[in-house]
Amino acid sequence: MRSEDIFTLGLGLTPPWEISKVEFVQESDKSKTLHIYIDFWKGGEFVNDAGQKQKAYDTEDKDVALPQLFPA
Template identity: 40%
Template sequence: MDANALFTMALGLTSPWEVKDLVFTAESRRLDIRIDFPRGASFPCPECGESSKVHDTEEKSWRHLDFFQHSAYLTARVPRCRCDQHGVKQV
């Protein structure tokens, strides 16, 4: 099992989300984890749950719990989906 798959499981990510990249900097005791989804992925509308295609994305970063003594940061393209009934909504 590779490190990306291991961290995908450790973070409890479900399809279509997955860890795409890990960057560990020992000097600053920092772990940067990039999370993404494949092109063409669908997400449930936050209002009704209907499967909806991605309209656009915005990259965001969050501070996560430490992994051992190393600070961890998540970065992901957060999608907005287009629902036929509810319009464009952030996932």
């Protein structure tokens, strides 16, 4: 199983959402930060609050800090 598949299951993502990349980034203080890139399929449709399907309209990259996945 790929790491992308493991994080997809762990985060509870459903289509059209998908994990496109997972990587550890070396920080200047020698620590490592886990970066998980979440994307959606080109042409993927989402269900809005009214239950209607619609295409994505905001495709800007954003950084979001998630709660700690692996508590100490």
